[in-house]
Amino acid sequence: MEWMAWTWPTAAFFMIIATTLMVFTVLAIKFPETPRKGVLGIETTRGDRLFITLLGSAFINLAWLGVIGANQPFALIVCLVYALAVFRWV
Structure with missing residues (x-):
């Protein structure tokens, strides 16, 4: 992590955001939703x-x-x- 001067909490934050986006992508594919x-x-x-x-x-x-x-x-x-x-x- 030193090559970007990130701390572990910063890296964890972005990993959580990336994981959330992946989960929401899978949900959108498996369970299409109509806007409400x-x-x-x-x-x-x-x-x-x-x-x-x-x-x-x-x-x-x-x-x-x-x-x-x-x-x-x-x-x-x-x-x-x-x-x-x-x-x-x-």
Whole structure:
């Protein structure tokens, strides 16, 4: 990992994102989905909701760092609640 100056948490983060994308690709092939309309009033698929979740989680973590600055693992809990809400209602 030294050739890119990555830390193990950074590498794990990108491995988890890559794995998630692979799982969602397999799900899309095995179980095709029709778009559904949620709270936002737009039609979304699983992939759309994943993208919304990842983007929102990035902003949640940035805001957490800016406002609180410490106890970043608690931001993960907020992100998980956000992800559940997105996949349930969006």
